[in-house]
Amino acid sequence: MVPGRGGRGRSFGERLGDAAAVLGYVAVAVPVGIAGVALLLVAGFAGVVLSPLWIGFPILNATAAAAWRYAQLERALANRLLGARIPPLPPRRRIDAHGWRRIGASFRETGSRRAIALALLKLPATVACAIAALGTVALAAAILALGVRGLATPDPPIYVGGLKLGVPAGLLLILLAVPAAVVAVAVLDGVASALRSVTHSVLASAPPPGSPVREMLAESLGDRNLQVAYWLPDRRIFVDERGAPVELPAPDSGRAWTSVDRGGRRVAAIIHDADLDAGPELVQAAAAAAALALDNEQLKADLRARLEELRASRVRIVEAGDSARKRIERDLHDGAQQQLVALALDLRMLKAKVHGDGDSAALVERANSKLAAALDELRELARGIHPAILSDRGFAPAVQALTRRVSLPIDLDVRVEGRLPDAVEAAAYFVVAEAITNVVKYSEAGRATVRAWEDGDRIEVEIVDDGIGGADATRGTGLRGLADRLAAVDGTLSVESPAGAGTRVHASIPCGAGDLVAEASSPDPLKRAATVLQSSASDQ
Amino acid sequence: MAAGQARPPVRGTAASRRPQLPWTSLVVASAAALLVAALALGTWWAVTKERRITSYRVSGSLARIEVDVRSGGAEITDAGGSAAEVRRTDSFAFDRPARERRSIRNGVLRISSRCPRMAVGSCSSSYRIAVPENVPVVVRSSGGDVRISAFRGSADVQTGAGNVVVDGFCGFGLSIKTGSGNARAVATCSPQSLNLRSSSGSIDATVPAGGYRVEADSNNGRADVTGIQRNAGAPYEIQALSDSGDVTVRGGG
Numbered sequence: 001m002v003p004g005r006g007g008r009g010r011s012f013g014e015r016l017g018d019a020a021a022v023l024g025y026v027a028v029a030v031p032v033g034i035a036g037v038a039l040l041l042v043a044g045f046a047g048v049v050l051s052p053l054w055i056g057f058p059i060l061n062a063t064a065a066a067a068w069r070y071a072q073l074e075r076a077l078a079n080r081l082l083g084a085r086i087p088p089l090p091p092r093r094r095i096d097a098h099g100w101r102r103i104g105a106s107f108r109e110t111g112s113r114r115a116i117a118l119a120l121l122k123l124p125a126t127v128a129c130a131i132a133a134l135g136t137v138a139l140a141a142a143i144l145a146l147g148v149r150g151l152a153t154p155d156p157p158i159y160v161g162g163l164k165l166g167v168p169a170g171l172l173l174i175l176l177a178v179p180a181a182v183v184a185v186a187v188l189d190g191v192a193s194a195l196r197s198v199t200h201s202v203l204a205s206a207p208p209p210g211s212p213v214r215e216m217l218a219e220s221l222g223d224r225n226l227q228v229a230y231w232l233p234d235r236r237i238f239v240d241e242r243g244a245p246v247e248l249p250a251p252d253s254g255r256a257w258t259s260v261d262r263g264g265r266r267v268a269a270i271i272h273d274a275d276l277d278a279g280p281e282l283v284q285a286a287a288a289a290a291a292l293a294l295d296n297e298q299l300k301a302d303l304r305a306r307l308e309e310l311r312a313s314r315v316r317i318v319e320a321g322d323s324a325r326k327r328i329e330r331d332l333h334d335g336a337q338q339q340l341v342a343l344a345l346d347l348r349m350l351k352a353k354v355h356g357d358g359d360s361a362a363l364v365e366r367a368n369s370k371l372a373a374a375l376d377e378l379r380e381l382a383r384g385i386h387p388a389i390l391s392d393r394g395f396a397p398a399v400q401a402l403t404r405r406v407s408l409p410i411d412l413d414v415r416v417e418g419r420l421p422d423a424v425e426a427a428a429y430f431v432v433a434e435a436i437t438n439v440v441k442y443s444e445a446g447r448a449t450v451r452a453w454e455d456g457d458r459i460e461v462e463i464v465d466d467g468i469g470g471a472d473a474t475r476g477t478g479l480r481g482l483a484d485r486l487a488a489v490d491g492t493l494s495v496e497s498p499a500g501a502g503t504r505v506h507a508s509i510p511c512g513a514g515d516l517v518a519e520a521s522s523p524d525p526l527k528r529a530a531t532v533l534q535s536s537a538s539d540q
Numbered sequence: 541m542a543a544g545q546a547r548p549p550v551r552g553t554a555a556s557r558r559p560q561l562p563w564t565s566l567v568v569a570s571a572a573a574l575l576v577a578a579l580a581l582g583t584w585w586a587v588t589k590e591r592r593i594t595s596y597r598v599s600g601s602l603a604r605i606e607v608d609v610r611s612g613g614a615e616i617t618d619a620g621g622s623a624a625e626v627r628r629t630d631s632f633a634f635d636r637p638a639r640e641r642r643s644i645r646n647g648v649l650r651i652s653s654r655c656p657r658m659a660v661g662s663c664s665s666s667y668r669i670a671v672p673e674n675v676p677v678v679v680r681s682s683g684g685d686v687r688i689s690a691f692r693g694s695a696d697v698q699t700g701a702g703n704v705v706v707d708g709f710c711g712f713g714l715s716i717k718t719g720s721g722n723a724r725a726v727a728t729c730s731p732q733s734l735n736l737r738s739s740s741g742s743i744d745a746t747v748p749a750g751g752y753r754v755e756a757d758s759n760n761g762r763a764d765v766t767g768i769q770r771n772a773g774a775p776y777e778i779q780a781l782s783d784s785g786d787v788t789v790r791g792g793g
Contacts, residue, residue: 015563146659159658161581162588162634176577179570186567 010275018083019188023137025081025195026130032077033123036070039063040119047103057103064106067115071203074118078199082192086204117202125198129191136187140180147173213293214241217270220286227271228294229257230301238269241297243304246271258283262291267298315423318488322426325386332382340375347371387429394418395425395452399432403450408440411449416459423489424509428452428461430485431493431507434478435463443467443503454511461507471497482507581660585633589662592630592637599623603647605671606678611638611655612666613684613702616677616691619670624649627668638665685721703741722785734778742785745778749792753777760784767791 010018040063047060078084106112146160150170158165160173204219218226229238229246238246249255249271256274260267270287287294347368354360382388390398396414403410419425432450439448445467452461471479472495483493491509602624607614612629619625630637638655655663666684671677676694679686681702688695689707696715697704704716706725713733716723722741727734730750736743742761751771756763761784768778768791780787 010563012563156657159634159636159656160660161584162636162661165659176573179573182566182570183574186570 019185021081022188022192037119060103067112071115084196133191136184140184144177229269230298231266260287268294329386413451415453435505439465463505466502469497470499589633595627605649608652608680612664615668616688619672625670632663736780738782740784743787756780758782758787761786763787765789
């Protein structure tokens with residue numbers, strides 16, 4: 001099975017281009033092959049002859065290296081000019097032997113072995129192909145040249161068989177040059193596929209057993225860009241091996257797809273070149289052979305797709321919670337808080353009216369102070385739900401405001417410029433808020449430090465105190481909830497809290513998570529899943 | 541287990557089959573056209589292939605014979621009488637034989653033969669000439685071999701790729717010049733002057749034993765002189781020079 005440029009469905013122009021590429025290949029490959037063989041022979045011979053002297057071994061080593069390079073060069077040539085699609089050679093290994101054993105090992109290496117096989121097998125084949133190719137091209141060119149000469153009616157006359165070369169014979173020859181050119185192009189085509197198959201058989205390595213089913217299909221069908229799309233029956237879409245949805249190719253896109261069924265159930269689709277050399281029967285045979293493996297892969301792809309769906313839904317839940325908190329805060333601020341402020345004004349007016357009546361005045365005063373306390377409590381509550389300053393001015397000002405309200409002395413070092421995505425700001429803010437609440441409530445600390453900085457496209461937040469330590473992220477809802485919230489935006493939380501040595505809370509949040517949330521809340525579920533996958537893939 | 545083609549069915553393959561057909565048939569038709577042309581030419585050649593032998597005698601005394609055959613070989617023999625006999629063999633096809641020109645002026649018989657310029661075709665014209673004793677011969681040839689046997693007279697031969705073989709020569713002077721052809725000369729009596737040159741062919745001369753003024757050399761080949769004495773005062777001279785061929789001069793043949 002030899003991969004190549006799709007053999008059949010090409011236009012004449014493409015064929016001409018390919019034929020020119022083949023001529024170019026022959027023109028380059030013959031000298032390169034001769035030079036390679038000469039180099040290998042001469043250097044190898046010199047190395048063997050000189051091996052009693054110390055200089056022989058470096059020469060042999062260099063020869064092995066050169067052989068590998070030569071095989072690489074041949075591969076590049078065949079891929080560039082013949083479209084051979086030969087996978088890369090296995091890299092050279094380090095060899096920890098010396099003397100003859102080292103030489104033996106380096107020549108046993110795949111690349112060097114292949115270079116030797118190339119030299120022995122491919123050079124004669126290339127030369128033979130070059131003769132065939134150049135012969136037919138020369139024939140076509142000679143007929144054409146003769147025809148053109150005939151148009152000028154040469155004197156003394158030239159005879160072609162019994163014909164005297166003149167305008168009619170010239171025209172006939174020019175006419176005959178067309179089929180000769182067609183045959184030349186066809187021969188070049190044949191030469192190309194022959195050379196491809198020789199080079200491929202020498203240079204291409206069979207995929208190791210147990211490699212992904214896609215690689216095996218790509219190798220056996222000769223289409224490096226072959227794609228396998230797995231069918232998810234319950235969602236009625238195709239996904240790739242990572243779970244991202246796949247669009248099947250349109251009829252005239254140059255790609256085609258073949259369905260893989262197992263037991264009457266659709267399992268996957270193989271997306272391949274529309275004009276594969278292999279032909280539809282071979283694709284179907286390969287598909288049938290791979291059906292079992294593809295069935296297993298499909299289960300995995302299904303699982304991954306569900307996992308991605310789950311991630312996306314978790315992000316959406318956190319986002320929904322955040323927006324609910326914002327709404328409640330706004331409702332409290334605009335509703336209950338305004339009502340209470342109005343009530344306080346009323347009370348002040350009442351106090352002025354009952355100025356003479358001591359009892360009544362004391363009563364009003366008491367009500368007023370209770371009202372003030374209630375207002376404070378309400379403000380604190382609203383702030384705890386979702387501080388307005390965070391939505392209005394961002395992370396750094398919100399953290400400053402937060403630390404100012406705490407009785408504990410706090411060193412603040414926030415190096416986060418500008419605004420971050422909402423979800424990231426909220427996550428980072430609540431890490432600081434929860435950690436400081438814990439410090440104040442439990443740590444008995446004398447001071448605390450809050451640091452926040454940007455590291456690449458991540459935000460790092462760290463809260464350190466000098467308290468009693470012993471905090472446990474797995475117990476208590478505070479840290480536990482924080483960890484969940486961070487996980488939803490792909491962030492991580494770590495808590496170091498050895499007893500008696502203070503507590504260090506560290507959170508790391510990718511800023512790209514903002515896009516994640518934005519996409520997760522977009523209405524199109526397919527696009528959503530796709531972009532979630534993309535962003536998670538780019539995070540890795 | 542079955543691999544079926546999904547809806548839309550067999551799309552890729554149907555699409556790739558369609559443009560495939562004209563190309564394949566174009567190639568087949570082109571090859572057929574070329575084949576037909578070649579067959580036609582071959583048949584024409586076979587039908588018109590011809591071999592024609594023409595003989596004539598030239599009597600009267602001749603001072604010299606000059607033969608210029610660009611498209612065939614020449615064989616010179618001794619006539620045994622006083623008249624020269626020419627036998628020409630023409631091989632040709634497509635009804636286009638070589639054209640011969642001959643003239644006798646001042647006792648010099650000039651024969652030249654030229655094939656028409658042919659891009660495709662076959663044409664050759666070779667001569668066998670029996671020359672009367674003591675009439676010098678000049679032969680020019682390009683690819684054909686020149687053979688001189690039992691000839692008694694002087695000869696001057698120039699060829700390109702053709703070989704020159706001289707047997708039983710007994711004359712005054714023999715001069716041979718070849719391009720890539722080999723030259724071999726056997727003289728039965730010592731010639732006054734034996735002049736053999738070649739650019740890439742080998743030279744092999746055999747002369748009766750004796751003393752000669754010898755100049756035998758090759759730039760890139762071997763030069764052997766055996767069986768004769770080098771004698772600067774001798775009346776007989778041998779010059780055998782080749783650029784890249786081997787040179788052998790031996791005596792007592």
